Amino acid sequence: MPSIMAGIAKQQVAATGASIFEFKVGRHPVETDIETVAAVHEAVGPSVSLAVDANLGMRIDDARRFLAAAGHMLADVEEPVVALDGMQRLRRDFGVPVSTHCTDPEKIVHYPAIDNLVGDINVDGGIGGCMRMAAIAASMGRRFWLRSNGETGIGWAPLCHFGMACEEADRSAQSLITWCEDDLVDGPVWLVRDGGVRPSDKPGLGIALDEDAFERYADLYRRRGAFTRFDAP
Template sequence: MRITDVVVTPVAFRDPALLNSAGVHEPYALRAVIEVRTDDGLCGLGETTGDENLLALLNRAASAAVGADPFDLIDLERRTAAAVGGHDSPDAHGLTGPSSAAKSLARVFSPFEVACLDLQGRATGRPVWALLGGKARERVPFSAYLFYKWAAHPGSPYPDEEDDPWGEALDPDGVVAQARRMVDLYGFRSIKLKGGVFPPEEEIEAIRALRAAFPDHPLRLDPNCAWTVGTSHKVAEALDGVLEYLEDPTPTIPGMAEVAARAPMPLATNMCVVGFADLPESVARGAVGVVLSDHHYWGGLRASHKLAAVCDTFGIGLSMHSNSHLGISLAAMVHLAAATPNLTYDVDTHWPWRSEDVVADNPYVFTGGSVAVPDTPGLGIELDRDELARLHEQYLRCGVRSRDDTAYMRRFRPEFEKRRPRW
């Protein structure tokens, strides 16, 4: 079997006005859909972020992959590295930590590796979780992912002026109402709030309101490095016994270590430990108790398995980070979580926030806050080619080419500055 063609298709899908420490989500989220085709007629699927600087590297890697054996992932990674050539492709929003050439290579390689694992599964009749070593669980539990949000995007960004069914959430009552709707719809049994938007005292009150409304749900708070070490200490003390973990309260590994030394709950991260080179210092300093893995950023499913082994060795907890994603990424996340025994925290997902997808027939359904692990070959999904074409046309039409939460926020609040820490 040889790769004969690779197609990279940028798509845009509608995204609500979700707030974070960098600003606010734009009306459209960007993804890139990867199709890897072989000489025996099979096609494997991958997905990643769709910013234009990353797209350029994805297209280079796509050309280099032609002729490769989809079972020889070491050769594929070597080809990808040669094509990327040491280029760095940082995110404008900065919500996933500092970038580097090595981390950019991991981001480029990941969707091709996922697509090749999908191909391997289709060729052998085995699900991806089996190719990763086996199934540790029958269902993968996910967490409700709450955001402070505006009622809608200002103006009329969508051609049909579609209403945002989630409404406004700018205070504790709004956050609790959002949580109730999300739990009712999907059955989530743990809850995470994206913070770093309002002064810490207000976000503490929102967490306390969630605790009163959901006394048995584990709670998490993620301010995306919006606080100083001193403020982080105060918030951790105020929420002692309330939070399951506190995620990225302050910037840098040394800063996190200083907070972790006094915090009564574990600190989690997807901003200070975002690559293998970050692990030695973090472990030595005791900076984090939970790493939020993300196969899009760590270099794929097998690299995420390596990360899991490191975390297991050093007694570090493991969860999974999420960004605005479509169904191909959801499928990959489910297979990875199924095959990772020590991923014991409920997984993050932006799934409830999207209203469009490129996957046909929605095979991954949330019931009781979890998704059943499939036994179908590969990722167990197929493209809806009509929707792929529509979302590509939406990409061409919408004008968004790189996610920049700060620039979008400044359209409406010119005085806004992205500052970490802010409080």
């Protein structure tokens, strides 16, 4: 696992020009996660910041072991444990910036040590709602960026426009657009290149649905039923 993730990180940073690389932890033994962070850090070099997302998957004792060994290589750890109180204690004990998907200002105000809020454009009110949330986060001394759910081009476009429009969004959003075999929109895919994305100059979000591609996948759904990217072909 460490060598595989290191190879992916090196290839993706070279292709995208990204200044930060984020990946998942919390699924394998904590020793494997520690080794993976070290391998990725060596592969991408000191000029690229590293972040990890545990998806609430670590027990507090494992999170402590992980941060004690790998924390000095990380710019952020997203939701290492289930409870916000646990995240705050880890932040105070190890000094590694912590982020959460909790974007409720009335709740997160009680956890001042949590540094960063990670929004979802589909949950937090679209572009306008996320811009308001970013402004609220900034007023609380926190950074705000957007998560990626493996969007097609239709969902990816508003993430890109948010990044251009929101002054407070000074940290790169997550991007999984390279996971899409077909982004379902006309024209070239809006890939991350040279550290950013260049949207089209078309009206609105700058995209148009590829109706032929949409119909192909609609037919596949009718024949096969629901499935996810994690299912076998």
